[in-house]
Amino acid sequence: MARRPLDRSDRVPGPGDRLRRIAEAARRGIAPAPEDAPAAAELAAWRLRAIVHELAGLIDGSLRYVRLAERGIAGVAAESAEAxxxxxxxxxxxxxxVQTAELVRTGLIPGLASRPSVTAPAAGAAFGAWPRPLHESISHAVDVLRPLAEECAVDLDVHLDDSLRAAPAAPIYPVIANVLRNAIEATAETGRAGAVRLRAECLAESGAPASIRITIEDDGPGLRADPERLFTYGYSTKPDGQGIGLPLSRDILRQLGGDITLAARDPSRPSGGIRATITIPMQREHIRGDAA
Known part of the structure; x- marks a missing residue:
């Protein structure tokens, strides 16, 4: 496979630039240069782990809906509200x-080997060419996770501002699904009645839409670690956690020119739940998937 030169900026490159360059080369079907081979293998390993992580969530949501359908379909008249x-x-x-199939196809990148590693960031590059209308991505994540919320007796309070329909496409389904699942599970962990609140809107500057803000709040036990540490690949506060969902979400958002932060929902009560704040710029040039 031939190697072609990639565009580089004039600034001094750092480790993140190297991984983004390798990821972009893989997306375009370009074999890594010999000096990039070890880093490419690490990136490939993290891509595979990230894809498996997202597949697990998608399959879980699918099975919950299939089981709902199986319980409800027997003996129901074809034109009834139940049907x-x-x-x-x-x-x-x-x-x-369908999302699962797209994830699998995204992971089939020729020319990259795989080996275990906990040092390679930028696994979110695997999702860079997976755009959907933003409001549709959010709505679908809510739909997939609603049965989990119902099983956990957690109310989902969702408001999507109409202005989101003007937002450019972006591959944020995995971001919303990861953060929303964490919020539902954290709220259920308390054993008390609680809710998860999702708000999404476009923010304006000088009268024009400038950025998208999405907040997800829970009624869980609050932060149990330094918020920034939760964005480290391989670190998790869950007994069975893999430490992939949050760092993957941040990686995807930063490729879009955005970010995600975690903070106490009420600063005066650190144990009173978490607020996740997601921001994405509206400028289409920041959305990698737009050009795909």
Missing amino acids: QAVRRHLETADRAL
Whole structure:
């Protein structure tokens, strides 16, 4: 496979630039240069782990909807409201399975080996060419995780501002799904009635849309570690956690020119839940998937 030169900026490159260059080369089907081979292998390993992590969430959501459909379909008249609800559940499961197929296809990158590592960031590059309308990505993540919230007796309070329909496409489904799942599980962990609140809106500057802000708040036990440490690959406060969801989410957002932060929902009560704040610029040149 021939190697072609990649565009480079004039500034002094850092480790993140090297990984982004390797990821971009892989996306374009270019074999890594010999000096980049070890880093390329690390990046490939993290891509595979990230894809498996997202597949697990998508499959879980699909199975929950399929089981809802199976329980509801027997003996229901074709034109009844119950039958229509069953069809909606099946349609949601179908969309989740389509997302699964796209994830698998994204992971089939020629020319990269795989070996275990906990040192390679930028695994989110695997999702860079996976855009969907932003409001659709958020709505679908909510639909897929709603059965989990119902099983955990957690209320989902979602408000998507109409201005989001003007936002450019962006591959943020994995981001919303990861953060929303964490919020539901944290709220359920308390054993008390609680809710997860999601708000999404476009923010204006000088009268024009400038950025997108998404907040997800939970009624869980609050932060149990330095928020920044939670964005480290391989670190998790969950007994069975893999330490992939949050760092993957930040990596995806930073490729879009955005970011995610975690903070106490109420600064006066550190144990009173978490607020995740996601920001994404509106400028289309920042959205990698737009050009795909």
